[in-house]
Amino acid sequence: MTRQAAMELKAVTRRFDQSMVLDAVDVTIVEGSFTALLGASGCGKSTTLRIMSGLDRPSDGEVLLRGVDVADRTAYERNVAMVFQSYALYPHLTVFQNIALPLTMRHLGALGRFPVVGQLVPGSAEARRLIRSTVETTAESLGLSEVLSRKPNSLSGGQKQRVALGRALVRDPVLFLLDEPLSNLDARLRVRMRAELVALHKRTEKPFVYVTHDQAEAMAMADQIIVMIKGKVAQAGSPRDLYDRPATMEVASFIGANSINFFRPEDGWTGLRAQAPSAVSGVRPEHLAPSSTGQFGAHLETVEFLGSETILGLRTAKGKQLTAIAAGDYAAPTPGTEIKLEVTPNRVHLFDPNSGQRLCAEGA
Numbered sequence: 001m002t003r004q005a006a007m008e009l010k011a012v013t014r015r016f017d018q019s020m021v022l023d024a025v026d027v028t029i030v031e032g033s034f035t036a037l038l039g040a041s042g043c044g045k046s047t048t049l050r051i052m053s054g055l056d057r058p059s060d061g062e063v064l065l066r067g068v069d070v071a072d073r074t075a076y077e078r079n080v081a082m083v084f085q086s087y088a089l090y091p092h093l094t095v096f097q098n099i100a101l102p103l104t105m106r107h108l109g110a111l112g113r114f115p116v117v118g119q120l121v122p123g124s125a126e127a128r129r130l131i132r133s134t135v136e137t138t139a140e141s142l143g144l145s146e147v148l149s150r151k152p153n154s155l156s157g158g159q160k161q162r163v164a165l166g167r168a169l170v171r172d173p174v175l176f177l178l179d180e181p182l183s184n185l186d187a188r189l190r191v192r193m194r195a196e197l198v199a200l201h202k203r204t205e206k207p208f209v210y211v212t213h214d215q216a217e218a219m220a221m222a223d224q225i226i227v228m229i230k231g232k233v234a235q236a237g238s239p240r241d242l243y244d245r246p247a248t249m250e251v252a253s254f255i256g257a258n259s260i261n262f263f264r265p266e267d268g269w270t271g272l273r274a275q276a277p278s279a280v281s282g283v284r285p286e287h288l289a290p291s292s293t294g295q296f297g298a299h300l301e302t303v304e305f306l307g308s309e310t311i312l313g314l315r316t317a318k319g320k321q322l323t324a325i326a327a328g329d330y331a332a333p334t335p336g337t338e339i340k341l342e343v344t345p346n347r348v349h350l351f352d353p354n355s356g357q358r359l360c361a362e363g364a
């Protein structure tokens with residue numbers, strides 16, 4: 001069953017003065033999906049997100065929310081929720097009040113918001129009860145029940161980010177937009193919050209769009225990754241598609257924990273030359289390993305033991321630097337020794353040397 005599009009950007013362009021920040025960007029976010037917008041700093045990820053939210057407008061192109069053109073609707077009218085890296089919490093309000101804020105704005109008039117006078121406004125007692133129960137349920141699901149009366153300054157980074165998520169959740173938005181929400185957290189907490197966000201996404205069944213420059217984060221969380229390069233969509237697909245069939249050399253460089261090795265004809269390795277004599281061959285370090293029967297040799301320069309694997313830095317006779325990965329128990333010879341390297345069959349990506357576009361993969 002094909003899922004409906006929650007949000008679509010069609011040929012969206014954004015110019016600031018003379019500079020083109022987004023160039024004819026097409027994006028489809030389907031209902032229930034978890035999409036990562038991935039790219040280097042300045043490639044236009046945040047601008048894309050702000051255009052989805054209504055905080056910014058495109059110079060050209062269409063923004064459709066559930067099939068309806070929302071170009072003229074404000075962020076509030078679109079009912080999309082945005083969560084920022086900076087949390088954007090109000091320091092003078094308690095955690096309860098911060099989470100409740102969108103509901104107080106929606107359900108209570110200006111007078112009803114006053115603590116004492118508000119009690120006298122018709123309907124306000126019922127609205128307050130509804131707000132209390134929604135905030136308490138949300139806080140419980142985020143593990144915040146114990147800190148509802150505290151102010152944000154007394155919370156840890158992870159708790160602050162949960163409060164920001166809580167405030168987004170109570171609105172029951174049609175779409176969640178998250179701009180690098182975990183980047184202020186330390187590495188260990190980030191990994192835990194990643195899992196919490198994925199679980200939250202499963203519970204809400206709402207589409208999430210998640211901006212990150214961290215490919216590991218995108219690979220771990222998303223079911224669709226949109227790689228942006230210099231204001232354009234370079235490739236959109238599942239993490240596996242992007243890893244197995246990168247559309248360009250730039251995408252191939254961006255996806256994968258260790259940088260891919262590119263062999264040009266002048267680098268001397270002739271593995272796939274018969275198939276495409278002028279092509280650039282891309283081989284990921286995890287598909288290049290030491291083997292006594294390897295196809296070519298290189299000098300070992302560095303050995304980085306990581307426990308489960310060992311990362312080898314090498315240099316060929318022609319001066320080409322390479323990275324290969326060996327098993328954790330690999331008995332590395334001393335640096336300077338020449339070792340033979342074996343390429344995993346069917347794992348070589350071929351690219352056009354001029355355009356950088358994918359030509360094909362051996363066996364693919």
Ligand SMILES: Nc1ncnc2c1ncn2[C@@H]1O[C@H](COP(=O)(O)OP(=O)(O)OP(=O)(O)O)[C@@H](O)[C@H]1O
Pocket residue numbers: 016021039040041042043044045046047048213
């Ligand atoms: N209001 C603005 N006026 C002028 N230029 C802008 C404005 N907003 C963004 N830009 C420029 O647009 C480009 C893309 O910015 P954007 O914030 O979308 O990138 P990004 O991929 O989210 O980067 P980062 O990961 O560093 O946040 C940058 O070169 C930025 O300087």
